[in-house]
Amino acid sequence: MALMSIIDLKPGAKLGKDVYTPLGGLLLPKGKVILPRDLDILRAFLIQTVDIDSNQTKQNLPSPSQDSKKQEIEQKREEDAQFEQIVRSAELTSFDEEYDKMIILIKKAFNEAGAFDIPIFELRTQLEILIIHIKKYQVLYFVPSSIKKEEYMYHNGVLTALTSYLLAQWCKLPSKDWVQVALAGLLHNIGNSKIDQSLIMSPNLLSDVEEEEVRKHTTYGYNILKQVKAINDGVRLTALQHHEKIDGSGYPLKLVGDQIHIYARIVAVADIFHAMTLDKPYKESQSPYLVLEQILLESFGKLDPKIVQIFIRRATQFHQGTIVRLSDERIGEIIFTDRDHPTRPMVSVEGTIVNLVAQRQLYIKELIQK
Structure with missing residues (x-):
């Protein structure tokens, strides 16, 4: 393996060791062939150097210009796989x-x-x-x-x-x-x-x-x-x-x-x-x-x-049933919202309907419970 600065790293090089984020998460795995997108990722995570597979000869390195289509397909496949992994992790x-x-x-x-x-x-x-x-x-x-x-x-x-x-x-x-x-x-x-x-x-x-x-x-x-x-x-x-x-x-x-x-x-x-x-x-x-x-x-x-x-x-859509505190400190429940006045719904307070469109001195002070 050979240690290489990110400044000198080119697409087509193969990683000799796993690369980790500063927080300890796996960023790029060992054996990964570097794509142009990977260089952006490494720079974004402030990675300074990586280990490159020293057995890889210059002749074996794919040419970015010749294999650009192949690289794009591989990059898209990897990004999709990474996002699927993100989705699975996020579900937990x-x-x-x-x-x-x-x-x-x-x-x-x-x-x-x-x-x-x-x-x-x-x-x-x-x-x-x-x-x-x-x-x-x-x-x-x-x-x-x-x-x-x-x-x-x-x-x-x-x-x-x-x-x-x-x-x-x-x-x-x-x-x-x-x-x-x-x-x-x-x-x-x-x-x-x-x-x-x-x-x-x-x-x-x-x-x-x-x-x-x-x-x-x-x-x-x-x-x-x-x-x-x-x-x-x-x-x-x-x-x-x-x-x-x-x-x-x-x-x-x-x-x-x-x-x-x-x-x-x-x-x-x-x-x-x-x-x-x-x-x-x-x-x-x-x-x-x-x-x-x-x-x-x-x-x-x-x-x-x-x-x-x-x-x-x-x-303000679909907020019927929300429990609110009015500006006069009374607690009530939103029972109807007029589309023309969405910020001033009707509120039921202890059996009395308070129409905030008509009673402009009042307003909803706090949302307590949806």
Whole structure:
């Protein structure tokens, strides 16, 4: 066997030993013939060197140009086999377990961004595992089992990824875009890793200079992601554009309407929802139903109105029987939701029907039980 740097490694080389991830999982097995995709995987996991089968002569190495079709077929077969293994493994775990693993990984990626490459393959794999459990995820109801206010940014990223994945489906984007949109949601705030965290977490009103510095997270994020492989331009542009507004009042480029990438328009809706419904160091969480009403107001000139309407309609669908706490602290059960007023259902409180459409001073403060 011969130890070889990843920099010098070429497609066609055969591994002389198993390659493991930093977490101890098998990444590539002994005897594996390296494909172009495998080089991306090794770089994503920050592997520096591998052992190559020294008995393999240069003449025996397949030519990437001659055997590209064969390599593509083999790569697709291996990826399918890896995903089937992921599915089988995920069936033995719960949504909450995989969610917690995702938080650990995205926290590590944020903390190391700039110093190391983004571990995109590891992040994508864990995201796909989490998506396998997505039927257990309800946008309005899910609350992380353990969340610290100072970890708000990581939870916002993961929840925005999941909600963006659902929104991509609901908006009828091609299936090839769904995971990419989820990655866009996961990484949209990666530029915050280069901002002074005291500014990000500050409970005080920022000065103009401080506000301008925080706004740079969009361009920082784009610059971090533009060198990352295995993501498309929509993911990169989402980091840059998720604070743009339909009417041109956003930043950093003051784009208008369809000039904003569809991924960024989807992620903007999901991001705002979770930003307002999660506890932050400087602000308490708000009722998801009240937040939906505020997002509806934002859709006039700020957010994409079609995406907002789809989001509100689908997020509030089939919630009859949900136990809720009203803003006057009374407990009741949702018995009917009017399609024209999805955030203001009828609630049965001790035998009395409360129509939240008519009683505008009341709203659903908290979802207690589905």
